[in-house]
Amino acid sequence: MPEGALEGLKVVELGQMVSAPYCAKLFADFGADVVKVEPPDGDVARQWGPFPNDEPHPEKGGLFFFLNTNKRGVTLDVSEPEGRDELIELLRDADMFIENNRPQQMRDWGLDYDSLAIVNPNLVMVSITPFGQTGPYSGWLAYDLNAYHLSAAGHRYCGRPGEAPLEHGTFSADFYGANAGAAWGLAAVYGRAVVGGGQQLDVSCAEVIASVFTGCQNIGGYAQDGVYETRTGVGMPLGAPATILPCKDGHVWMLALQPGQWNALAKVMGNPDWMLLEQFQDMFVRAQNADAMYPLIEQWTMEHTKAEIMERCQEEGCPTTAIMTVPEAAEQPHLQERGYVVDIEHPVLGSMRTLGAPFGLPESPGGPTSPPPLLGQHNDELLSRRGRS
Template identity: 35%
Template structure:
């Protein structure tokens, strides 16, 4: 395992998370150098069994989704229901700076491993939970015990109500944004609490709800209703009030194009050889362009549908906000993502070829984050961690035989 680098080198995080939201939080911390120990049940995080899998991978220690959000971490397989397993976690807490978990509300409390129990061991501990509807610390939701997934958070938090072509066909944002947005906020909350603990020696509970996280990024929903009493509805790929802003048809597909403000619209009009649009009374200002959006798009498409995406790239690139709508292959082929190291490769146990994972988007000039190594196999570092706690080989063998831990 490559030595940690990055701004968070020396920070110790206990990761009692599964699925995506919690692991994404701790992955961000690990990418920037924190020592993240993923503590899994003996059967492992169920996300290990999620694909995609390589055809030549007969071992199937984990699939692509697990690899993506658990790189840079170590793994310890620990039975928290076993008295010795529980005692081991408490030993680990003594040297930890933070703990992240995303169990159902109250689960760890019932096991004697909730925040109140652990802060008695380590008063400076930062304890972060990520749940669908939060925990008591931030306000006890009537839905606190409800299970949640990405689509549930997007539905209640405001995104699905404004995404899609019309109100009868709501659409969620692609990927697991209901999880990853919450994971981002959880990582930020963990670091702000650690900053406070660093100067005061006092830890705290960081309570993050997936649904709250989506609402926090639903500025249009909140502002439209708060200011005007209007519940916005889906408008496709556009934003109410801005035109042209969205997708337009081209000869070989569709592109994204945005030139709603006067300088951008002027430039677009000149590029497509229609300078008369600048003084057209239907399109004279931003408000009029939105009112006459359908006519404006039809006019623009009379030009774009006669050109390919490659031709329009040459015309629009660097002049007006524009992009082809990339598929995965096009992303992997584009030089931007290569030069920005956004598709780093790691090994995958059981496969002869390396795999790519999403890179580290925050580029620090002095202490850059890095994808240093692959996701861990289940219990890959159990022995290593137990030895660091002073357990002998005989004691480790006894813990394994008792079912308190498992190891590779």
């Protein structure tokens, strides 16, 4: 088996929950040597489930499993001098340090960048927090939900008017911050000779989304014209059909905007007469008449399954897709054939299935091959005696 692309890269993670652990996992997926440092009672994600049969157990958490494969793990109380010294020893010859603690906490522990740069001037430190290292909210307590909603992503794009703005039902801001930390962090390692040593990269999960998503799409227009929009709950209010509709066994993402797509949908639906009416002849007038049109399409979708609708639409050139449930997404033959789901043996859980690498590198394949560490599993291997806890 060819070695991983990042073989030889040494990463230390002082992270809990989602952002820093997922960032470090991206490196672990591609062969970096990642040591996860947990407090003596473990990463909080160990308590967050899901658990088999909903029975809490610190070694059986599904979220923790997903985020921490391919890592080795130690436990250290870094608030004690001995624990801090052990961490410093791990960082002395590390390439990267990935963490998501509150900035003041890191200063209190003496683990801020300036202190660490004295020990290892080549260290690339990636700090991923809800609001970043600077600015008035830097000291605030916050979690994924708080960071996500400061970006206006929900207020603008997710939810119905008059009702609460919505997160997407996952750790959207944490994943975005992890992703940005990985790209910028690896660039800083790649260009270390050019830059002249290590550095700290300051990632604010809220700021990443407020830049590349809501900022990108809205801020130029708002700054120039002073007008802005809010969520509609519809999908695409200016063109139609572009929304989620119910069908016989669930929902479909109904999209038929361009003339060819609309004609394809008409063919799949058996060319009903109403589709020839003038008020439905382009995506803009269809949007103006959406209240009349959506029920007509829905009558048809309710008679068909999402798989039928998707298959027939895609065949004819209409980009409508099934809203897959999580089991349907997990079991799709496409992903099985591509090897995207993998099974790993875990000492407590037994055989466990998880998701593979986020992208494929044919010359240096990645993805999870070993289970996440048990609490303190590698203390003997990686720590000198005094700091063990």
